[in-house]
Amino acid sequence: MTYRNRSTGPMTTAIHAGETPDPTTGASAPPLHMSSTFVTDQVAGFSAHDLEDNGAFLYARWGNPTVQMLEQKIAALEGTEDCLCVASGMAAATAIFLTFLSAGDHAVVSDVSYAGVAELARDTLPRLGIAVDTVNMSDPAAVAAAIRPNTKLIHTETPVNPIGRLTDLAEIATLAKQAGALMSCDATFASPLGQDCSALGVDLIMHSVTKYIGGHGDAVGGAVAGRKELIAQMRGEASIHHGGIMSPFNAWLIARGLSLLPMRMKAHEAGAMAVAQWLEAQPSVTRVIYPGLASQPQHDLAQRQMTNMSGMIAFQVGSAAQGEALHRR
Ligand SMILES: *Cc1c(COP(=O)(O)O)cnc(C)c1O
Numbered sequence: 001m002t003y004r005n006r007s008t009g010p011m012t013t014a015i016h017a018g019e020t021p022d023p024t025t026g027a028s029a030p031p032l033h034m035s036s037t038f039v040t041d042q043v044a045g046f047s048a049h050d051l052e053d054n055g056a057f058l059y060a061r062w063g064n065p066t067v068q069m070l071e072q073k074i075a076a077l078e079g080t081e082d083c084l085c086v087a088s089g090m091a092a093a094t095a096i097f098l099t100f101l102s103a104g105d106h107a108v109v110s111d112v113s114y115a116g117v118a119e120l121a122r123d124t125l126p127r128l129g130i131a132v133d134t135v136n137m138s139d140p141a142a143v144a145a146a147i148r149p150n151t152k153l154i155h156t157e158t159p160v161n162p163i164g165r166l167t168d169l170a171e172i173a174t175l176a177k178q179a180g181a182l183m184s185c186d187a188t189f190a191s192p193l194g195q196d197c198s199a200l201g202v203d204l205i206m207h208s209v210t211k212y213i214g215g216h217g218d219a220v221g222g223a224v225a226g227r228k229e230l231i232a233q234m235r236g237e238a239s240i241h242h243g244g245i246m247s248p249f250n251a252w253l254i255a256r257g258l259s260l261l262p263m264r265m266k267a268h269e270a271g272a273m274a275v276a277q278w279l280e281a282q283p284s285v286t287r288v289i290y291p292g293l294a295s296q297p298q299h300d301l302a303q304r305q306m307t308n309m310s311g312m313i314a315f316q317v318g319s320a321a322q323g324e325a326l327h328r329r
Pocket residue numbers: 088089090091114116117157161186188189208209210211220221222
C-alpha cells in the first residue's frame with residue numbers, strides 16, 4: 001500500500017498504511033503496545049546480528065509493533081521499502097551519520113542546516129575522525145568540487161531550516177551516485193507530502209516527526225526512510241547499539257497525528273501563501289522567502305520538485321547590514 005506507487009492516494013495511505021484490524025478483538029483503530037518484552041518460541045540472542053527480517057518481536061530495542069506500525073506508515077508515504085523511527089529528529093540525524101560514517105571518511109553537509117545537525121556535523125564528527133566539508137547545496141558545482149575519493153555521505157536539507165533555500169535533489173543524487181556516496185535529505189520542512197525524495201534519488205529520507213508528521217506538539221520523534229538493507233544497518237547501530245528508540249506511546253500519538261497529515265499540509269500551504277503575500281506587500285519587509293511565491297529566485301525548482309510548498313516562511317525586516325549591526329551591539 002504505497003502512496004508513492006499510486007496504488008492508494010496520500011489520504012488513504014496516511015490513514016491505513018501499517019494498520020490492520022486487531023486479530024483478537026477486531027478493533028479497527030491501532031492498539032498501543034506498551035511492552036518492552038515479547039513472549040516468543042523463536043530462539044534468538046541479544047546481538048544486533050540476531051535481527052531478522054520479519055522475525056518475531058523480542059525486545060523493544062529490536063522493534064515494537066506500535067513503533068513498526070508508524071514505520072510502515074512513513075515508508076508507505078515516502079515510497080521506500082522500510083523506515084526506522086527513533087527518539088528524536090536529532091537521533092535520526094545521528095543514526096545516519098554514525099551508521100554510515102567511520103574515522104577516515106569524509107562527508108559533504110549543507111552549509112546551512114538545522115542548528116543541532118550543523119553542530120553535530122561541524123563539531124562531533126571531526127572529533128571522531130570524520131572529515132566534513134560544508135557546502136551550499138543549491139550550487140551543484142560546489143558540491144562536485146567538495147567530493148573526495150573517501151566521501152561516503154552527502155547530507156542535504158530542503159527547504160533548509162531556517163532560510164528556506166532549496167536543493168535540487170535529483171542533481172545532487174546524480175553526483176552522489178557518481179561518487180559512490182550515499183545521499184541523505186532532512187525533509188522535515190517539506191514533510192512527506194512536499195517532495196518525492198525517493199523518486200528523486202535520495203537514499204536516506206530523514207524527518208523530525210516532532211514537526212509536521214506528528215503535528216500536535218505532543219510527542220518528539222525522528223524517522224529515516226530508505227532501502228531495506230540501509231534501514232537494517234541503522235536499526236542495528238542506532239537502535240540496538242546506541243539505544244535511542246522511539247517510545248510506543250509517542251509512535252501511537254504520532255501515527256494518530258499523521259493520519260490527517262495530507263489535509264494539514266494543504267491548510268499549511270494555503271495559510272503560508274496568504275501570509276507570504278501579505279508580507280511581500282509590507283513596505284518594512286525587505287525580503288520574503290517562501291517557495292510558493294512567484295518572485296522567488298528558486299521558484300522554478302520549487303515548481304519542479306515540490307508537491308506541496310509547506311508552511312515555513314522566512315522574512316527580513318530592514319537590511320542585512322542593519323541586522324548585523326544589531327547583532328554586534
Ligand atoms: C526540529 C528539526 C530537527 C531536530 O528534530 P528534533 O525532533 O527536535 O530532535 C532536525 N531537522 C529539522 C529541519 C528540524 O526542523
